[in-house]
Each structure stands twice: as structure tokens, then as C-alpha cells.
Amino acid sequence: MTAEQWLTRIFADRAPRRFGSGWLSGVLAIALGLLSVAAVLCLHFPQWLTMPELRARYPLPLVRAAIDSAILATLVLAGLSMLLRRRKVLGLAGLALAGLALALGAGGVAIADAPASRVHIGLDWFVLGTLTTAALFVPLERAFALRHEQGPFRKGWLTDASYFFMSHALVQLMSLLVLVPATWAGQALAVAPVQAVVQALPLVVQFALIVLVADLAQYAVHRAFHAVPLLWRFHRVHHSVEQMDWLAGSRLHLVDVIVTRGLVLLPIVMLGFDPNATYAYLGFVSLHAVFIHANFAPKTAWLERWIAMPRYHHWHHAIEPEATDKNFAVHLPMIDRWFGTYYMPRQQWPSGYGVSGLHLPDGYVRQFVSAFVPTKRHRSG
Incomplete structure (x- = not known):
């Protein structure tokens, strides 16, 4: 079984995916949890994981508050998914990611003075791009879909998500x-x-x-x-x-x-x-x-x-x-x-x-x- 098939089996199981089934809250918990972990890592290693052009412009108090809010939202969504859904895998995955973000220090990570690195990836750019693009187009596709039966986890979604990540990270x-x-x-x-x-x-x-x-x-x-x-x-x-x-x-x-x-x-x-x-x-x-x-x-x-x-x-x-x-x-x-x-x-x-x-x-x-x-x-x- 490929990684895409395994993940699709988790996300797109045969249980109901209608509103109120716990599927949407579970998927959102995993997505927010992943982005929260990535954002916390950016605080730990800004010289390697963030763009210098953006780093100096970030309002750090707001960034820290946003990270903490995202972790809290992940916990709430994961808990809601576990309450509503018979299979708990989505909720447990969301809880695990929120726990990892908390263990890494959440939004309170102290940014150490470190020499600027000549090589960096745009993990912060990926987080921002995902939040803005997905927040706009995922609801648009759900509300006015051309092919309603397709769903978000169609064939090749993990490959294309990898391209999306690489286009921002590189x-x-x-x-x-x-x-x-x-x-x-x-x-x-x-x-x-x-x-x-x-x-x-x-x-x-x-x-x-x-x-x-x-x-x-x-x-x-x-x-x-x-x-x-x-x-x-x-x-x-x-x-x-x-x-x-x-x-x-x-x-x-x-x-x-x-x-x-x-x-x-x-x-x-x-x-x-x-x-x-x-x-x-x-x-x-x-x-x-x-x-x-x-x-x-x-x-x-x-x-x-x-x-x-x-x-x-x-x-x-x-x-x-x-x-x-x-x-x-x-x-x-x-x-x-x-x-x-x-x-x-x-x-x-x-x-x-x-x-x-x-x-x-x-x-x-x-x-x-x-x-x-x-x-x-x-x-x-």
C-alpha cells in the first residue's frame, strides 16, 4: 500500500463524511496540527526555515498568538471529531499533532540569536500559502464543485501536495x-x-x-x-x-x-x-x-x-x-x-x-x- 493509499484510507474511510459526522473536524484538526508544528519549528530555527525578506516583517506577538490559537483550535476540533466519529483515528492524529506542537514550546518559543544562514527553505512561506490558498479554494470547491463525487482526496492528491510544498520550500x-x-x-x-x-x-x-x-x-x-x-x-x-x-x-x-x-x-x-x-x-x-x-x-x-x-x-x-x-x-x-x-x-x-x-x-x-x-x-x- 502506497503512502497516498494509506492516508486516503484514513481520511476518506467509508464512514459518513457529511456535516456533523466528525470527518470535517478531524481533517481540519490534522491540517491545523501540521501547520502548527511547522510554525513552531520556524520559531526554533528561523535562520534555516524562514525567508529573510519576511522574517523582519513579522509582528511576533501576533504570530505567537496565532500559533497558540491554532493549537487550541486543533485540540477542540480533534476532541469534537472523537466525540462524533466511531473511528477515532482522525481525532487521535489531531491530538497527537497538537501535543507535539505543545511539547515543542508552542507560541512561547524563545528565538535565540543565531548567525544568519546562507541556505534556507521557506517553511514559513508554505504555512502562509497553505492557510490562504486552502482557506479560499477548499470551501469554494465544496460549495460550487464541478465534480461533486471527486472529493479532496482524489487520486494523486499526495503527489500534488508534495509539489505545493516544494514550490514554497524551494x-x-x-x-x-x-x-x-x-x-x-x-x-x-x-x-x-x-x-x-x-x-x-x-x-x-x-x-x-x-x-x-x-x-x-x-x-x-x-x-x-x-x-x-x-x-x-x-x-x-x-x-x-x-x-x-x-x-x-x-x-x-x-x-x-x-x-x-x-x-x-x-x-x-x-x-x-x-x-x-x-x-x-x-x-x-x-x-x-x-x-x-x-x-x-x-x-x-x-x-x-x-x-x-x-x-x-x-x-x-x-x-x-x-x-x-x-x-x-x-x-x-x-x-x-x-x-x-x-x-x-x-x-x-x-x-x-x-x-x-x-x-x-x-x-x-x-x-x-x-x-x-x-x-x-x-x-x-
């Missing part, structure tokens, strides 16, 4: 391999008069222009990853997802991430956009990329023509042959209309997702390695 590596080269190249290629014109624009216009420029770059890079066999080896990891939800968009090979983000950032740096407009775009793209993969079916046909919605991007992942290599843009469907790669059947959703003939192994490491092994490309979707 933030320093991303900075070195993406931000530094793109910034250097963008500044070297910049044309001062063009930058002056761009910087004179209102911030809202700059933001709109960034979305257009970034999506044009994204379109070109994304289409190349589909067309060039060497690049497809890495991008096929993303298309190996067979069930879509808010975690599915995290499944991206490291090489895919580095190349795509670097080449999308390059024109943004070259044009010299105001940092505030750039930060606004980075916040927008981080949420929008999750949104378009979500198991979410909004009824907004009028909006689909102008901004990428889940149905538009779901067709990019569709198993249907007619949808192959369509809808490359991430934000603006009009770009696909310009280049003849737009596909959106009226009021229809794909029957399934993935790539015909492609079955990658589960797990972050095994999928990372598989991308370096050439295989013949089979696609009917």
Missing part, C-alpha cells in the same frame, strides 16, 4: 535560478526611453500591461513546451494530472518552472514596470493559476471571453483529441484567438483529463527523474 532556489538571471538579463536588455514611457503610466494601466506582456510571453513558452519534444518531457508532468482541483496546478517539473518563470519575468524587468504594479501582478498570478485548475464551475459565460476561467483551462488539460494543444494562454483567452489555438465548446466541460498513453509514477522525486527519460509522445488530449 523559494531560495527559485530566486537564484529564476529571479537573479531574469533581473540581470532584463536590466542588460532594457531601453531607458521605453522604460521612462512605461513608468509614466498610471499604476492600474501598468498592471493591465503587465498581464498582457506576461501572458504573451507565457503563451510563447507554453506552446514551445508542447511542440519541442525535449521540453515536452518536462511539461508532460503537469499534464499527467487526471483529476483537477486547486492542488493540480502545483504539479510542475522544476525545469518547467525555472524556464517558464524566467522567460515570463524577463520582459517585465526589461520594460521597467513600477515594483508595486509588479507585486500586484505576482499576487494575481499566484491566485489565478490556482483558480483555473480548481474543481469549480462558475456560471460566468459573459466573463469567459475576457479572462481565463476554469472551463477554459480545463479544456487545455482535456483528454478529448480535438482539444489537443489548445488554450495556451493563462490569463487572456483573446491571445489564443489571435493565434488560432482557442477551443471552448459552448457550455461543455471535458469528459476527462490527462494524456492518452501517458502514465507517470506517483511522487515528486520519481516524476522529477522520469522527465529525463525520453519516451514517445502519445496525445489524444
Whole structure:
């Protein structure tokens, strides 16, 4: 039995999962417990487990109070699950995690003076990302699900959760391999008069222009990853997802991430956009990329023509042959209309997702390695 099967058996047992059954409180207790333990570890080892850019900005009294509150909530939720549910495994797991967080010192951990480490991971960034993203998209998917039968613990969820963790934990590596080269190249290629014109624009216009420029770059890079066999080896990891939800968009090979983000950032740096407009775009793209993969079916046909919605991007992942290599843009469907790669059947959703003939192994490491092994490309979707 794989780790995913074992965990799914715990989380998605045959006992009822309706409201009041103790399932939701148990799962929330485990999630909060894990995040609480991670947050306490960040207090113990800030020089190794937190981002220097964020570390100096944290209001520590509020952070400590939030950690203690999360541990208390974990205890309450775990206890509630044990009261309501015949199988006690969810509640016991939540209690164990809360106990571990308390044993580690909870929010009262004294932060020792230690020399800054040259190497760190973004565990704090992972905690913040999980809290904000899951809190927004999990309720959204439960309330307006496209596929109600899918549930949060669908096939491949643990693999995608690993990708979500690595994308946040490897933030320093991303900075070195993406931000530094793109910034250097963008500044070297910049044309001062063009930058002056761009910087004179209102911030809202700059933001709109960034979305257009970034999506044009994204379109070109994304289409190349589909067309060039060497690049497809890495991008096929993303298309190996067979069930879509808010975690599915995290499944991206490291090489895919580095190349795509670097080449999308390059024109943004070259044009010299105001940092505030750039930060606004980075916040927008981080949420929008999750949104378009979500198991979410909004009824907004009028909006689909102008901004990428889940149905538009779901067709990019569709198993249907007619949808192959369509809808490359991430934000603006009009770009696909310009280049003849737009596909959106009226009021229809794909029957399934993935790539015909492609079955990658589960797990972050095994999928990372598989991308370096050439295989013949089979696609009917």
C-alpha cells in the first residue's frame, strides 16, 4: 500500500463524511496540527526555515498568538471529531499533532540569536500559502464543485501536495535560478526611453500591461513546451494530472518552472514596470493559476471571453483529441484567438483529463527523474 493509499484510507474511510459526522473536524484538526508544528519549528530555527525578506516583517506577538490559537483550535476540533466519529483515528492524529506542537514550546518559543544562514527553505512561506490558498479554494470547491463525487482526496492528491510544498520550500532556489538571471538579463536588455514611457503610466494601466506582456510571453513558452519534444518531457508532468482541483496546478517539473518563470519575468524587468504594479501582478498570478485548475464551475459565460476561467483551462488539460494543444494562454483567452489555438465548446466541460498513453509514477522525486527519460509522445488530449 502506497503512502497516498494509506492516508486516503484514513481520511476518506467509508464512514459518513457529511456535516456533523466528525470527518470535517478531524481533517481540519490534522491540517491545523501540521501547520502548527511547522510554525513552531520556524520559531526554533528561523535562520534555516524562514525567508529573510519576511522574517523582519513579522509582528511576533501576533504570530505567537496565532500559533497558540491554532493549537487550541486543533485540540477542540480533534476532541469534537472523537466525540462524533466511531473511528477515532482522525481525532487521535489531531491530538497527537497538537501535543507535539505543545511539547515543542508552542507560541512561547524563545528565538535565540543565531548567525544568519546562507541556505534556507521557506517553511514559513508554505504555512502562509497553505492557510490562504486552502482557506479560499477548499470551501469554494465544496460549495460550487464541478465534480461533486471527486472529493479532496482524489487520486494523486499526495503527489500534488508534495509539489505545493516544494514550490514554497524551494523559494531560495527559485530566486537564484529564476529571479537573479531574469533581473540581470532584463536590466542588460532594457531601453531607458521605453522604460521612462512605461513608468509614466498610471499604476492600474501598468498592471493591465503587465498581464498582457506576461501572458504573451507565457503563451510563447507554453506552446514551445508542447511542440519541442525535449521540453515536452518536462511539461508532460503537469499534464499527467487526471483529476483537477486547486492542488493540480502545483504539479510542475522544476525545469518547467525555472524556464517558464524566467522567460515570463524577463520582459517585465526589461520594460521597467513600477515594483508595486509588479507585486500586484505576482499576487494575481499566484491566485489565478490556482483558480483555473480548481474543481469549480462558475456560471460566468459573459466573463469567459475576457479572462481565463476554469472551463477554459480545463479544456487545455482535456483528454478529448480535438482539444489537443489548445488554450495556451493563462490569463487572456483573446491571445489564443489571435493565434488560432482557442477551443471552448459552448457550455461543455471535458469528459476527462490527462494524456492518452501517458502514465507517470506517483511522487515528486520519481516524476522529477522520469522527465529525463525520453519516451514517445502519445496525445489524444
